Amino acid sequence: MRNCIWMHPAPGEPPAAWQRQLAEMRAAGLDSAMVLVADGERALYDSSVLPVAAPVLEQLLPLAQAEGVALHAWIVALQCNAARILAEHGDWYSVSRRGDSSRDRPPYIDSYRWLCPTRPEVQAYLCALVDELSRFEPLAGVHLDYIRHPDVILPPALQPRYGLVQDRELPEYDFCYCSACRAAFAAQTGRDPLTLDDPAAEADWVRFRCDGIRSLVAAAADRARSRGKKLSAAVFATPSLARRYVRQQWESWDVDAVLPMIYHQYYGQPPAWIPAAVREGTEALRPGVTLHAGLFVGRLAPQELTQAIERSLSAGATGVALFASGSMTAAHWPAVRSTCRQPD
Numbered sequence: 648m649r650n651c652i653w654m655h656p657a658p659g660e661p662p663a664a665w666q667r668q669l670a671e672m673r674a675a676g677l678d679s680a681m682v683l684v685a686d687g688e689r690a691l692y693d694s695s696v697l698p699v700a701a702p703v704l705e706q707l708l709p710l711a712q713a714e715g716v717a718l719h720a721w722i723v724a725l726q727c728n729a730a731r732i733l734a735e736h737g738d739w740y741s742v743s744r745r746g747d748s749s750r751d752r753p754p755y756i757d758s759y760r761w762l763c764p765t766r767p768e769v770q771a772y773l774c775a776l777v778d779e780l781s782r783f784e785p786l787a788g789v790h791l792d793y794i795r796h797p798d799v800i801l802p803p804a805l806q807p808r809y810g811l812v813q814d815r816e817l818p819e820y821d822f823c824y825c826s827a828c829r830a831a832f833a834a835q836t837g838r839d840p841l842t843l844d845d846p847a848a849e850a851d852w853v854r855f856r857c858d859g860i861r862s863l864v865a866a867a868a869d870r871a872r873s874r875g876k877k878l879s880a881a882v883f884a885t886p887s888l889a890r891r892y893v894r895q896q897w898e899s900w901d902v903d904a905v906l907p908m909i910y911h912q913y914y915g916q917p918p919a920w921i922p923a924a925v926r927e928g929t930e931a932l933r934p935g936v937t938l939h940a941g942l943f944v945g946r947l948a949p950q951e952l953t954q955a956i957e958r959s960l961s962a963g964a965t966g967v968a969l970f971a972s973g974s975m976t977a978a979h980w981p982a983v984r985s986t987c988r989q990p991d
């Protein structure tokens with residue numbers, strides 16, 4: 648995989664429309680697409696992702712193969728609003744330092760409900776979804792999104808939207824203090840995280856939560872690879888921001904590819920920041936893992952997009968990942984083509 652796009656297939660869209668989209672992608676030099684098949688919002692997870700994923704993948708896979716575009720099944724991993732999980736597995740949800748379950752009192756917005764990565768049942772559940780999707784042929788891989796803790800600190804440009812000043816880790820946004828995490832941390836260190844004076848400054852406690860996500864990713868990667876699929880993940884913009892905001896230590900994950908969402912506007916940065924963020928990632932990343940710079944097309948004029956792609960590649964990215972839901976204009980496609988298309 649080099650250059651890819653996150654794709655939101657509309658249910659019931661006629662095959663001819665998908666065919667057009669795939670041909671447009673391929674002509675612009677995009678060789679892969681992440682296709683959203685499980686968004687964590689609908690009842691997709693009640694027992695299986697297949698009711699939604701199967702009709703989409705069964706239609707799209709042969710079309711994509713004919714166009715020479717590799718498809719990856721994109722799933723929202725830990726943010727979960729599925730009716731059955733909410734009703735039957737309340738204990739799977741992350742708990743804040745204030746003691747609130749994200750099921751009952753989600754932070755920021757009503758749908759911000761998160762599963763705890765430490766729980767063996769959650770691990771088994773996510774691995775089963777990955778396994779289910781990995782059976783599809785000729786799917787290239789599974790793509791994990793929302794594979795993290797909820798934001799203990801929001802990116803600076805988003806804080807005013809919620810009327811917040813998060814100059815430190817506030818208890819109502821700091822997760823996961825559920826009974827399973829407290830017991831596991833106590834078994835490792837002899838301490839209860841709820842008794843820590845300054846949890847943000849406790850390296851062991853920060854590491855515990857980063858390790859929980861990393862183990863879950865490794866288990867998912869095992870499942871995907873056992874069926875010959877790649878595992879990739881959408882991650883926060885840079886290793887340092889990802890660790891500080893959402894407990895992702897993605898530079899050490901056992902994945903095939905990372906797609907850091909270098910959405911400059913969330914951080915109050917100009918597009919010129921993008922290559923610096925790419926460089927931080929590529930320099931920290933494990934050998935053999937490719938980085939594809941995630942670009943927010945809606946905040947890049949065509950000329951800026953061309954420049955952002957060129958600069959990302961110069962900074963060491965293997966390719967780019969376009970987040971372009973509804974924002975690719977007729978002028979954006981040539982901007983992508985001029986930089987991504989390989990000579991025939």
Ligand SMILES: [Zn+2]
Nearest residue numbers: 763823825828
């Ligand atoms: Zn927990």
